[in-house]
Amino acid sequence: MQIPVVRNILEANEKTAERLRGEFAKKGVLVLNLISSPGAGKTSALERTLRDLGGEFKMAVIEGDLQTDNDARRVAATGASAVQINTEGGCHLNADLVRRALENLDLDNIDVLFVENVGNLVCPVEFDLGEDYKIAILSVAEGDDKPEKYPSLFHLAKALILNKTDLLPHVEFDVERAEKGARRLNPGLEIFETSCKTGDGLEAWYDWLRREVRAKKAAAG
Amino acid sequence: MQIPVVRNILEANEKTAERLRGEFAKKGVLVLNLISSPGAGKTSALERTLRDLGGEFKMAVIEGDLQTDNDARRVAATGASAVQINTEGGCHLNADLVRRALENLDLDNIDVLFVENVGNLVCPVEFDLGEDYKIAILSVAEGDDKPEKYPSLFHLAKALILNKTDLLPHVEFDVERAEKGARRLNPGLEIFETSCKTGDGLEAWYDWLRREVRAKKAAAG
Secondary structure, eight states: HHHHHHHHHHHHHHHHHHHHHHHHHHTTTTEEEEEESSSSSSHHHHHHHHHTTTTOOOEEEEEEEESSSSHHHHHHTTTTTEEEEEEESSSOOOHHHHHHHTSOOGGGOOSSEEEEOOOOOGGGGGGGOHHHOOEEEEGGGGOOTTTHSSSSHHEEEEEEEEEGGGGGSSSSOOOOHHHHHHHHOOOEEEEEOOTTTTTTTTTHHHHHHHHHHHHHHHHHH | OOOOHHHHHHHHHHHHHHHHHHHHHHHHHHEEEEEETTTHHHHHHHHHHHHHHTTTTEEEEEEEEOOOOOOHHHHTTTTEEEHHHEEEEOOSHHHHHHHHHTTTTGGGGGGGEEEEESSOOSSGGOOOOOOEEEEEEEEEEGOOTTTHSSSHHHHSEEEEEEEOGGGGGGSOOOOHHHHHHHHHHTOEEEEOOOOOTTTTTHHHHHHHHHHHHHHHOOOOO
16 A cells, blocks of 8 residues: 555655766766664765865755754864754655755865764665665674665665774674675675774775775766 | 555554453563574574573563574573574564464463574564564674664664674774764664674673563552
8 A cells, every 4th residue: 555655655755866976977966875773973074085085075964853063063074064854754865855955055165974884784775865875884883684674775875984993892793794785785895994083994985985086077077 | 556555564564463462461471572684693582682681581482583493492592482483585573473472371371482484684674573562783894884874773773782893903994973863863862883703792782671670560569
């Protein structure tokens, strides 16, 4: 009974997402949709990235949260442009919310647009935002079984940031099990093992970002 | 456009939940709906509780997951009855899924029924399962801002298990901020600070459970 309605919603979303994707392509803006559980470190990863690469690229952030503008304030403190979307209870962003947020950003002046989705490992995965790639973030405090248990995100993501590696000595988390589980779903998955607290492992993520920014610009001509 | 459909779904769910609640009341079964992000420690809290109180009460578990029966196998290893529901991508349990799972359990032989919801801090909150109480679990690795950012659960829960306190020396988590944030939404919230790894703080949770089991039995006469 619910399925046809959901399908219509997804189809409408897909149309808006395709329009956005066209616009991003024309302007050469790399767009990354960051998805994770609450508290896996999306905002911390953004803060580090914005500070460390702020001299190389022009970056902007669309923050999705049920409530509060805490995260937009955190990322704006790095000097990046930030727009907050409050979903007022909604469990994911959709392309139309992103479209509206874009009214507050100047795409001609952005190399990388990060969209930080609502903290939720399930629902955001279904909704295309016109991004180039979904980036999964998993904290080692969440357990190494999460790729098997929440497969859709790991199946669709371009890259996985395995975060909070500084906690590895204090939790039972088998990095190999988690990475094998994720690569079983997605053999081409890029994996970055990082600690946004200590900075460990971020350089590999930054190198990947640099390559992708160059590729996107080159494609836009 | 979507709202009337969602309302119908919630109304249908509410009717089923009320029927279940009546059945649980008649049988004197205490039913707790455990809700958290992925990896906050729902299954670990259950494993400890089932082992430590297995001699006192007859306990059963309904496990909700998108995929796998990992969690049902983990809790069944304690000797408790366990039924796995796979939502196949669905982001929350609903009353009808619980109703169907109950076909595999004997309510006459159960004092406490735990329902472990899909790991998701948002969607499960909307769906009444006929439970006595929702129990929120938050891991200190997730950040002390989560009650403000995901208010619905903390507003509606009867109790909050603040878990993984063994990690407090290794993360930036202000227990007072988290608890204040949660109590601002819900002044009567019971809070248990626990480590399911070391066992710290579990006795207070067990005492609360003992009181609630007695009260439920007494009300059933």
